[in-house]
Amino acid sequence: MSMGVLLLLNACAPQPQPQPHANRPRVLATFTVLADLADQVACGQLQVESITKIGAEIHSYEITPSDLRRASGARMILENGLGLELWTRRFTAGLGNIPRVSLSDGITPLPIEGQPGSGKVNPHAWMSPKAAIHYVARIRDAFMVLDPPHATTYQRCAAAYSRQLIRLDHELASQLAALPPRRRLLVTCEGAFSYLARDYGLDEAWLWPVNGEREVTPQRMRHLIATVRERQVPAVFCESTVDSRAMQRVAAETGARLAGTFHVDSLSPAEGPAPTYLELMRHNIATLRSGLLGPRERKGGVE
Secondary structure, three states: OOOOHHHHHHHOOOOOOOOOHHHHOOOEEEHHHHHHHHHHHOOOOOEEEEOOOOOOOOOOOOOOHHHHHOOOOOOOOEEEOOOOOHHHHHHHOOOOOOEEEOOOOOOOOOOOOOOOOOOOOOOHHHHHHHHHHHHHHHHHHHHHHOOHHHHHHHHHHHHHHHHHHHHHHHHHHHHHHHHHHHHOOEEEOOOHHHHHHHHHEEEEEEOOOOOHHHOOOOHHHHHHHHHHHHHOOEEEEEEEOOOHHHHHHHHHHHHHHEEEEEEOOOOOOOOOOOOOOOOHHHHHHHHHHHOOOOHHHHOOHHH
16 A cells, blocks of 8 residues: 555544543653644643743753652653753652653754864754754654554654644745845854754854853953954844843944844743744744845845
8 A cells, every 4th residue: 555545544534532631641841842842743642741931041940849749740751952951860860760852862963163072062953943853753752652552643743743844944944045145144142043054054143152151251242243243234133031131232332233032942922922833933033034134125035
């Protein structure tokens, strides 16, 4: 039987209904972005929760007693890996042999720019839709082991969501193709966009490499101001989980404008601009285009 026929039969077959909330195995993700990816794969068969709340700073998160109480009875923890959530070692110490799944395993990490050979890697792989497809496959495989009776559901839902991520990748490529060479510099507070910059041919400049190292040294500040002036960058940006005052200084000293807020480490509330991963990525790219392109250029590109 051909693969196309199998897919058609699977699509037409009765789909399992979500289990009652109390009966679903509970899975914890370390932060809201990963929880959203996992929820798309779970399709109602698992109770997926984020350990950290919306808006939390995840690099140096401080575990609370309520976090530990909520973790009791959880069946699996999904984490990003790449050194991002070192606090999970303390979190899981008293939870027994609960499986921990690192979603970035198998991805070739990018070194932090300017620190080659240091052993430090950029943990923000999920900011690439291509890498997010890898995350979804890791989640699918973990859920199939955790809950074999619903393996087919996890396969089907992961495949459907991966198709959305492929469309997102094509959409972002089209959006960013409108940026002329002189405008292809992404200036942010945190160096969180290395994977996205690699995928879509952007340059990157930042005040600090990761939010766990938020000290803005005089040397970093001078270097970024000089870069923005030299490249005549019209807009700079900051992330939703950090203080933007240092970037406000860059804007004031260069004539660039602080043109918006990116969401990286956290989704927004439901009424905000980034309540899901797909909307987070679209919001970031729309904010970037709006800042780096003039009105006439924006009209000429793909909206």
